[in-house]
Amino acid sequence: MSILFDQNTKSFHLSNSRVSYIFRLAGGMYPMHVHWGRRVRAVNDELLTRRTIWTEETFSLNETSLDFLPMECPTFAGDLREGMIHVIHENGMSALLLEYESHQVISGKPELAGLPSARGEDAQSLLLTLRDKVSGVAVELCYTVYEDVDVIARSARIINDGKTPVTVDKALSACVDFEGCDYNLTTLSGAWVRERQLYTRPLVPGDQGTSSTRGASSVQTSPFMMLTSKDATEQTGEAFGFALCYSGGFEASVHVDQHFISRAQIGIQPFNFSWRLLPGESFQTPEAYLCYSCEGIGGMSRNFHALVHRHITTGKYAHSTRPILINNWEATYFDFNEEKLLKLARVARRAGIDLFVLDDGWFGHRDAANSSLGDWYDDKNKLPGGLAGLSEKIHKLGLMFGLWIEPEMISVDSDLYRQHPEWCIHVPGYPRIEYRDQLVLDLSRDEVRDYVVDAIIAALRRGRVDYVKWDMNRFINMWGSTNLPASRQQELGHRYILGVYDMMRRITGAFPNVLFESCAGGGGRFDLGMMCFMPQAWCTDDTDAWMRCRIQHSTSLVFPPSTMGAHVSAVPNHQTGRTAPLATRAAVAMSGTYGYELDLTKLPRKEIEEIRVLNKRLREIQTVLLYGTYYRLLSPYEGNEAAWMSVTKDKREAVVTHVYAQAVPNMKDKLLRLTGLDPTLTYRDDVTGKTYGGDELMYYGIILHKPWGDYMSQQWHLVAID
Ligand code: GLA
Numbered sequence: 001m002s003i004l005f006d007q008n009t010k011s012f013h014l015s016n017s018r019v020s021y022i023f024r025l026a027g028g029m030y031p032m033h034v035h036w037g038r039r040v041r042a043v044n045d046e047l048l049t050r051r052t053i054w055t056e057e058t059f060s061l062n063e064t065s066l067d068f069l070p071m072e073c074p075t076f077a078g079d080l081r082e083g084m085i086h087v088i089h090e091n092g093m094s095a096l097l098l099e100y101e102s103h104q105v106i107s108g109k110p111e112l113a114g115l116p117s118a119r120g121e122d123a124q125s126l127l128l129t130l131r132d133k134v135s136g137v138a139v140e141l142c143y144t145v146y147e148d149v150d151v152i153a154r155s156a157r158i159i160n161d162g163k164t165p166v167t168v169d170k171a172l173s174a175c176v177d178f179e180g181c182d183y184n185l186t187t188l189s190g191a192w193v194r195e196r197q198l199y200t201r202p203l204v205p206g207d208q209g210t211s212s213t214r215g216a217s218s219v220q221t222s223p224f225m226m227l228t229s230k231d232a233t234e235q236t237g238e239a240f241g242f243a244l245c246y247s248g249g250f251e252a253s254v255h256v257d258q259h260f261i262s263r264a265q266i267g268i269q270p271f272n273f274s275w276r277l278l279p280g281e282s283f284q285t286p287e288a289y290l291c292y293s294c295e296g297i298g299g300m301s302r303n304f305h306a307l308v309h310r311h312i313t314t315g316k317y318a319h320s321t322r323p324i325l326i327n328n329w330e331a332t333y334f335d336f337n338e339e340k341l342l343k344l345a346r347v348a349r350r351a352g353i354d355l356f357v358l359d360d361g362w363f364g365h366r367d368a369a370n371s372s373l374g375d376w377y378d379d380k381n382k383l384p385g386g387l388a389g390l391s392e393k394i395h396k397l398g399l400m401f402g403l404w405i406e407p408e409m410i411s412v413d414s415d416l417y418r419q420h421p422e423w424c425i426h427v428p429g430y431p432r433i434e435y436r437d438q439l440v441l442d443l444s445r446d447e448v449r450d451y452v453v454d455a456i457i458a459a460l461r462r463g464r465v466d467y468v469k470w471d472m473n474r475f476i477n478m479w480g481s482t483n484l485p486a487s488r489q490q491e492l493g494h495r496y497i498l499g500v501y502d503m504m505r506r507i508t509g510a511f512p513n514v515l516f517e518s519c520a521g522g523g524g525r526f527d528l529g530m531m532c533f534m535p536q537a538w539c540t541d542d543t544d545a546w547m548r549c550r551i552q553h554s555t556s557l558v559f560p561p562s563t564m565g566a567h568v569s570a571v572p573n574h575q576t577g578r579t580a581p582l583a584t585r586a587a588v589a590m591s592g593t594y595g596y597e598l599d600l601t602k603l604p605r606k607e608i609e610e611i612r613v614l615n616k617r618l619r620e621i622q623t624v625l626l627y628g629t630y631y632r633l634l635s636p637y638e639g640n641e642a643a644w645m646s647v648t649k650d651k652r653e654a655v656v657t658h659v660y661a662q663a664v665p666n667m668k669d670k671l672l673r674l675t676g677l678d679p680t681l682t683y684r685d686d687v688t689g690k691t692y693g694g695d696e697l698m699y700y701g702i703i704l705h706k707p708w709g710d711y712m713s714q715q716w717h718l719v720a721i722d
Helices: 045-052 296-312 338-350 386-396 415-419 446-462 486-510 545-555 582-589 605-627 694-700
Strands: 002-006 011-015 019-026 030-038 085-088 098-107 123-132 137-146 151-160 166-178 183-191 194-202 206-212 221-229 239-245 250-256 262-268 275-277 282-284 287-293 325-327 355-358 400-405 467-470 515-518 536-538 564-569 593-597 629-634 641-647 653-660 670-672 682-685 691-693 702-704 713-720
Touching: 002 098, 002 123, 002 137, 011 123, 011 137, 019 045, 030 045, 030 098, 030 166, 030 287, 085 151, 151 166, 151 275, 151 296, 166 239, 166 287, 183 206, 194 221, 194 545, 206 221, 221 250, 221 262, 221 296, 239 250, 239 262, 239 296, 275 282, 275 486, 287 296, 296 629, 325 338, 338 355, 338 386, 338 605, 355 467, 386 400, 386 446, 400 446, 446 486, 545 564, 545 582, 545 641, 545 653, 564 582, 582 605, 582 653, 582 713, 593 605, 605 641, 605 653, 605 713, 629 653, 653 702, 682 694, 691 694
Parallel strands: 325 355, 325 593, 355 400, 400 467, 467 515, 515 536, 536 564, 564 593
Antiparallel strands: 002 011, 011 019, 019 030, 085 166, 098 123, 123 137, 137 151, 151 282, 151 287, 166 262, 166 275, 183 194, 183 221, 206 250, 221 239, 239 287, 250 262, 629 641, 641 653, 653 713, 670 702, 682 691, 682 713
């Protein structure tokens, strides 16, 4: 891994042993993109100048417009395409002509003020300072290169070194101007219980991409996009992934210009955003990850997974197995009391479950979704001994105890709202539009965050909790804070997220031994920002096994199984009405952080025994499933089947899962070719006891029995025996 600056050609070359990222200061001043892709030793003079035109001698802004050139940090000054950074000066005019001032190469990487970001052990960073000489505004671009993952981390800091305030109107994190537009663009879009569905289309001239204006990364979209070469498959071709470490509104876009340059950018959503910078102040953008693979889409995902495991997730559980949990939500919804919970817990214990999670409805007088958010004290009608009493009984049963919270919200029917109606986000004079019967707290206010942090810490202490599910069940539909001056109202979206991060830092910091899982009405904030605080996130409220195959497949483009909360639920399924066998529901959920979400007390003994056996089996394979190298084999977006596998680093152990959706009459057995194994090893399948050569499994295949009934699955646990 290295970051080199060539004084003669004025070019920067960031590389590790597989990837190069090269840009050059055209005319000695303007950083312009040259190459991001497979590692090259160097790019010669002629090739450097071909894309970036000017040498120091030939430079003239009037001769060739910046509008035709591949910019590293475009602003609206000469370049008429959508820029990365836009600044409005005190006089209301806007221009920013950024020129090279200095650079510095450091080991590691700087932390980003107020924002989560990847760690930078064993990394190197380039800090490149550009300045607009007229206003004094500077932009510091930060590029980090890692040896162990093929990811370049990028962010920008905008510094007002001028004499008057400026307003930052747009502040994206990264821009790459690709040569040509011969790529497919993939983004993830969906809805509640249908999150992160895969959509791929060819790039065309004009604008395309994905974004969220909801104040959260959202269930509808995801802060990720991928460009792939036209020949790319899971195993071959080039893939360029962009992911943002941010949980608020975002934009990920590609603009194909008149000369077919494809400008790919990612960062904070510019709509409803601006930030006022007084002289001496700076604004930090979130971090974006640019991930390259010449080993297809699978190669890109494996790099993202390694980034998450090695540089993003932290804490006691980040690299260990996770407890098997039972969550009472789909078992009871709001209709529970202590006796009912304990009955469920006792069966859970018998079934070999480790952790009992009490979901929504334990506080205030919350018997439905329309009250009590903000009143984080125990509902003694449901829990006569409070959280403390229940927790003690659960612990006595030999189970860990977990708790659901939704700290960012307030119900109109709550003591908190009666005391502080001004604490919610609202625009005076307009109706306070409730979604899911609730409003959002104004987390830009210190006193609001302090109240929530204290109340939540007290509840978690009272309950002696071992696990927390941090939920967030609605998006923000009107932006207004009575605490901010008019000139700063557009800062609220970002200030809200900074407030969330501040609370997460304080609350997770107070409980280093507790496992935290994030959640947002299902998978509405499944993003890298959340992963920096909590190693797992509830993937979706959809627990239907086949829908899960789809959602987990596309989520795995960026996120490893260790981050995906996945539960076995009742049949018929509460979201689709479908009935899948227990073995399939379990096989699918096992490729995530595993648990149950159904009324075990209603299951026949035989099924509880089956669950006990499944749990025992999971314990044997969980490390491979959560942390193994992950390969998608068959896409549920392309047909009637899904298959995937995880392999240990030494290739001596693997778990393979295959699911059929519908049974089709007159089917035959088929073969599934595996990948990622060692062809010279012999593997025994723990399930059947049969042995196979690694070569045989990869180049010939393993038998898929024709399904008898819908949603049938097979799972193999392969262990090398020589
Ligand atoms: C959200 C979550 C569910 C459950 C409910 C409780 O929808 O995604 O898992 O916790 O809230 O209200």
